[in-house]
Amino acid sequence: MIQAELSRRAFLRSSGAAMKASCITLTFPMVLTACSRANETRLNGGDFATLSAVEAREYDAIAARIIPTDETPGAREAGAVYFIDNVIADAFERQRQTLRLGLADLQANTAALYDTALFADLTSVQQDSLLTQIEETEFFATIRFLVIAAMFSLPEYGGNKDELGWQLIGFEDRHVWTQPYGFYDADHLAKGE
Amino acid sequence: MAQQQTSVTYPTREAVDFVIVGSGAAGGVMAKELSGAGFSVVVLEQGPHLKAGDFRHDEWSYDYNGGLIWGSKQGHPQTFRKSATDTAKPAEAALGYAHNVGGSSVHFSGNFWRLRPIDFKEASVRGTIAGTNFADWPISYEELEPYYTKVDWEIGVSGLQGPWDPPRSQDYPCKPMPIKGSDVLLERAGKKLGLNPYPAPVAILSEPHNGRPACIHCGFCNGFGCEVNAKSSSMATMIPLALASGHCELRTGCTVSRVTTGADGKADEVVYWDAEGNEFAQRTKAVVLCANGAETPRLLLLSASDQHPQGLGNSSGFVGQNLMFNGYTSVVGLFPQPVNAYKSIPATRVIHDFYELNPSLGFYGGGGIDGRHYARGTPLNSALMSGMFGGPKWGADYKKDLEQEFTHTAAFDGHTTSLPLATNTVTLDPTLKDKWGRPALRCTYMDHPDDLATMKFFFDKTGELMEAAGAIRQAGSYPKNGQEGNVHLLGTCRMGNDPASSVVDKYHRSHDVSNLFICDGSSLVTSGRGQPTMTIMALAFRAADHMIQSARRGEI
Numbered sequence: 001m002i003q004a005e006l007s008r009r010a011f012l013r014s015s016g017a018a019m020k021a022s023c024i025t026l027t028f029p030m031v032l033t034a035c036s037r038a039n040e041t042r043l044n045g046g047d048f049a050t051l052s053a054v055e056a057r058e059y060d061a062i063a064a065r066i067i068p069t070d071e072t073p074g075a076r077e078a079g080a081v082y083f084i085d086n087v088i089a090d091a092f093e094r095q096r097q098t099l100r101l102g103l104a105d106l107q108a109n110t111a112a113l114y115d116t117a118l119f120a121d122l123t124s125v126q127q128d129s130l131l132t133q134i135e136e137t138e139f140f141a142t143i144r145f146l147v148i149a150a151m152f153s154l155p156e157y158g159g160n161k162d163e164l165g166w167q168l169i170g171f172e173d174r175h176v177w178t179q180p181y182g183f184y185d186a187d188h189l190a191k192g193e
Numbered sequence: 194m195a196q197q198q199t200s201v202t203y204p205t206r207e208a209v210d211f212v213i214v215g216s217g218a219a220g221g222v223m224a225k226e227l228s229g230a231g232f233s234v235v236v237l238e239q240g241p242h243l244k245a246g247d248f249r250h251d252e253w254s255y256d257y258n259g260g261l262i263w264g265s266k267q268g269h270p271q272t273f274r275k276s277a278t279d280t281a282k283p284a285e286a287a288l289g290y291a292h293n294v295g296g297s298s299v300h301f302s303g304n305f306w307r308l309r310p311i312d313f314k315e316a317s318v319r320g321t322i323a324g325t326n327f328a329d330w331p332i333s334y335e336e337l338e339p340y341y342t343k344v345d346w347e348i349g350v351s352g353l354q355g356p357w358d359p360p361r362s363q364d365y366p367c368k369p370m371p372i373k374g375s376d377v378l379l380e381r382a383g384k385k386l387g388l389n390p391y392p393a394p395v396a397i398l399s400e401p402h403n404g405r406p407a408c409i410h411c412g413f414c415n416g417f418g419c420e421v422n423a424k425s426s427s428m429a430t431m432i433p434l435a436l437a438s439g440h441c442e443l444r445t446g447c448t449v450s451r452v453t454t455g456a457d458g459k460a461d462e463v464v465y466w467d468a469e470g471n472e473f474a475q476r477t478k479a480v481v482l483c484a485n486g487a488e489t490p491r492l493l494l495l496s497a498s499d500q501h502p503q504g505l506g507n508s509s510g511f512v513g514q515n516l517m518f519n520g521y522t523s524v525v526g527l528f529p530q531p532v533n534a535y536k537s538i539p540a541t542r543v544i545h546d547f548y549e550l551n552p553s554l555g556f557y558g559g560g561g562i563d564g565r566h567y568a569r570g571t572p573l574n575s576a577l578m579s580g581m582f583g584g585p586k587w588g589a590d591y592k593k594d595l596e597q598e599f600t601h602t603a604a605f606d607g608h609t610t611s612l613p614l615a616t617n618t619v620t621l622d623p624t625l626k627d628k629w630g631r632p633a634l635r636c637t638y639m640d641h642p643d644d645l646a647t648m649k650f651f652f653d654k655t656g657e658l659m660e661a662a663g664a665i666r667q668a669g670s671y672p673k674n675g676q677e678g679n680v681h682l683l684g685t686c687r688m689g690n691d692p693a694s695s696v697v698d699k700y701h702r703s704h705d706v707s708n709l710f711i712c713d714g715s716s717l718v719t720s721g722r723g724q725p726t727m728t729i730m731a732l733a734f735r736a737a738d739h740m741i742q743s744a745r746r747g748e749i
Contacts, residue, residue, distance in 0.1 A: 002656045004583045004668035066587040152573040153253035169599035177410040183530030184374035
């Protein structure tokens with residue numbers, strides 16, 4: 001029995017479609033021109049291109065709740081915030097504003113409930129509770145999209161450091177594969193079907 | 194200037210024999226055939242000439258930054274609406290196609306089904322359907338078969354003839370592709386249910402052919418260009434031969450604005466901008482439009498003149514009408530062992546037992562089923578969908594789902610018929626303009642109730658197959674409320690014998706303009722069951738054959 005309704009995203013075959021809920025869908029950031037910057041930033045331990053130190057810390061904290069670190073590395077170790085820094089550098093004002101205002105709201109919610117105005121200072125339980133409240137917002141959809149895009153795009157765009165994202169899902173970026181590709185075709189071959 | 198691709202150059206102020214607009218599945222075949230027959234040919238292509246060495250496993254570029262399919266960022270906005278009573282809203286690539294030499298044959302999945310004899314005469318056999326333009330084709334399967342076989346051998350197709358397949362005059366040139374785990378699951382489930390799964394025909398080489406190498410199973414077919422030229426695109430197969438003929442000039446980065454006609458009513462010039470925006474007009478003895486089922490009707494509508502007030506070649510009013518997308522469904526199953534459907538080509542088995550649904554069901558339709566990866570094997574798209582079996586969309590449990598769903602799932606997809614409707618159209622948007630100042634493409638589309646019923650049938654059937662395959666969990670969907678875009682752009686300048694209800698004759702010649710030919714997805718009279726590229730290429734070989742004979746007799 002088909003238990004779950006798949007997201008419409010399953011079927012959208014044209015570009016950009018998976019970003020529908022995020023503000024990125026409206027105008028695509030020109031990250032292609034800036035792709036190498038994140039790696040440079042990381043290598044130099046230098047400043048972010050766009051984010052302030054506080055913003056970087058906040059986005060990093062959010063990323064670490066979207067794909068958390070447990071027995072295996074998460075979005076933090078994969079350097080998602082560097083990818084985000086890159087994208088924002090080339091985003092349009094309207095997109096930056098969505099992120100800026102969304103973060104400001106999140107910080108306001110933080111300050112209203114706790115003794116700090118910084119989301120990154122909270123415990124993970126407190127952070128999850130605040131993020132759950134804003135799950136349906138364009139800000140959250142955007143930051144979620146960016147964290148996942150960071151984690152699973154080519155490492156040269158700044159996230160997915162050491163292919164940590166790909167390792168997580170079991171994707172190996174090879175050019176040549178030969179049978180068997182997995183368990184079932186190996187079994188098929190073994191049984192001579 | 195146009196980026197020069199070839200040593201032969203033709204002056205714009207002297208008429209060449211043929212100008213071909215578009216270099217995709219049909220345009221590439223036309224270019225190769227016409228230039229190979231010794232005619233002077235200019236091909237105008239709006240995109241760049243990307244080649245195997247240019248392509249990468251770069252999902253972020255191709256899927257999210259318009260690397261192959263241009264959108265509003267590149268100055269090509271579109272609009273979409275479900276009904277003519279709605280105001281169309283901006284929509285990214287609702288009419289999706291690739292902007293490069295080879296067109297969408299470069300990034301397509303490679304699935305390469307022939308139509309069957311029934312497809313050409315279904316309205317006679319099955320009966321017409323009130324409120325639709327469902328009709329027979331002006332040609333039969335038997336007339337097209339030699340050209341299907343020509344496609345098989347000229348570009349390279351892999352497959353295995355089954356007893357239920359349409360008859361063929363020659364075997365496939367290449368053996369079938371090796372089976373994937375997702376298709377082992379489909380094959381076993383199909384057999385359990387008494388169905389007949391068999392190797393999927395694909396325009397991807399399983400062994401070397403015509404000097405090109407076999408597929409190395411990297412997995413980046415659908416949405417990507419092949420990095421070793423194993424995918425039998427127009428770019429990899431036809432364009433090199435056209436350029437080698439010494440009679441074909443390929444001008445890339447050139448966007449056609451209109452086709453003009455002379456005092457005799459015949460097409461005489463094709464007007465275009467080069468990449469820098471300089472306007473040129475190429476004189477020609479004949480024009481061949483192969484710009485796809487969206488851009489071909491737009492160009493005809495943009496070429497309206499005093500002589501052709503409704504648009505060039507549009508005395509029937511059928512230009513832009515009868516747009517057909519094909520329907521689609523998908524059910525994803527979770528399995529205990531690694532499937533790794535992300536490796537190798539999209540689909541290696543197909544089930545065609547439901548090609549024609551029983552009329553007693555109360556609706557018209559049919560289609561095919563194949564096994565795939567749920568998100569084309571792409572890591573980012575896959576991760577965005579994770580949690581598909583009801584899990585959360587972020588956090589520790591989302592991460593657990595990420596760890597298994599990419600590798601331990603198979604998708605069974607349905608590919609189905611669409612009925613031709615006067616109300617499903619490609620038209621000119623009344624307000625939105627593209628970067629050249631031309632009215633943007635406006636798509637109006639709502640699936641016919643029979644098309645939705647057909648999708649429901651295939652959705653349920655693939656669910657049963659998934660159950661039989663032993664999936665632990667299932668998730669799935671189909672566009673119940675109607676599709677809002679697709680990459681199959683069919684029917685908008687249909688072939689037919691009656692000038693009142695078709696745009697071109699059975700040889701793809703415009704009923705209105707004797708030296709204007711139209712051949713691409715727009716030519717299809719009915720939708721087939723979901724994989725149109727093989728038929729588009731076969732039609733192009735057939736049309737070119739007749740055009741060459743006509744030209745030699747001085748009848749163009």
